[in-house]
């Protein structure tokens with residue numbers, strides 16, 4: 001067994017080897033090596049399908065993190081987390097600091113203060129806090145310029161929306177979550193959350209955002225930046241369920257299907273199937289006007305207002321499909337949503353779920369696992385829901401009705417969401 005002293009050498013050697021692997025790949029492919037220079041790359045440039053290089057990259061992230069913590073030691077490690085981690089990012093987005101001077105030019109603290117309306121003292125403290133986290137640079141005392149990170153905030157609206165929503169909405173909800181757990185112990189209600197306390201309301205996320213269109217737009221954009229990233233491609237759904245084996249003229253109901261983009265992708269590939277996309281009224285009203293919907297025609301795709309907390313009205317479909325729906329809801333509501341299907345189900349009907357599955361600890365890199373553990377907490381912070389392990393999904397179906405046979409599922413290669421299947425065995 002390695003002694004604690006040799007662990008740091010082991011980590012350092014592994015970091016050196018994996019960094020060389022990453023660098024060699026980038027150089028061999030004429031790609032820029034990582035740099036926060038203002039002209040540096042905006043994102044990691046290693047394609048997801050480069051499994052080995054991606055593994056080296058994940059190992060560097062995990063190992064540098066562990067090395068840093070070990071070198072800090074338990075006391076300074078705990079004390080290195082401060083409640084101020086996100087304050088400069090929040091200030092940058094809240095006060096438009098990244099947009100207060102053009103990329104490629106420089107500005108003094110005083111000029112940024114004039115532009116943003118923030119007092120110069122606050123501008124200086126926020127920017128210097130940010131600079132220590134590699135956002136902006138200060139080429140000469142009191143003079144600020146963009147680097148690659150602040151440039152991204154200035155030029156990429158979606159990233160700016162992500163940081164804004166993350167600091168103004170999610171961070172506030174997170175900070176109130178233990179208060180919500182104290183006030184509403186064991187609650188499964190979506191309006192008894194950190195989000196509700198942070199917003200001083202008894203309303204749900206959806207209800208609050210419906211009153212603030214700009215905040216809703218920003219949150220929607222932020223979420224989209226997440227779900228449109230690599231690993232969320234619709235091809236994973238199209239390719240990883242035997243849609244082609246459904247009966248001729250088979251019917252698929254996409255529950256909470258939003259704009260119907262999953263059904264558009266399936267319709268293109270499986271011409272004998274037809275689709276019904278269900279969502280709340282305002283979503284459906286906008287969705288049915290899309291050119292793809294009109295082009296496919298109502299024989300192939302119908303849009304239908306339906307609240308999944310009420311009984312399912314489309315009887316006898318072959319598949320009832322939920323993508324990224326059930327992880328938003330606590331077990332109590334998921335059971336209700338599944339039971340609402342029962343009157344409509346024919347024997348053999350499939351419930352297909354495209355959603356997160358929590359890994360067992362330690363099976364993926366800490367960095368990747370951390371993203372899922374964080375998502376799990378976010379679900380609680382916003383909705384009193386949580387992410388589920390495979391066994392939790394099985395349990396959920398059992399709890400809803402023993403006539404659901406949970407058949408498990410798989411995580412398609414390079415995908416982030418699993419494809420899970422249950423079959424209705426009732427009459």
Ligand SMILES: C[S@@+](CC[C@H](N)C(=O)[O-])C[C@H]1O[C@@H](n2cnc3c(N)ncnc32)[C@H](O)[C@@H]1O
Pocket residue numbers: 227255256257258259278279280283306307308309322323324325328
């Ligand atoms: C996280 S989004 C998932 C959308 C889509 N399935 C996807 O894969 O991106 C949740 C969707 O559920 C819809 N929704 C929320 N509450 C609903 C309800 N009670 N009945 C029907 N749809 C609902 C929302 O409007 C939204 O489109």
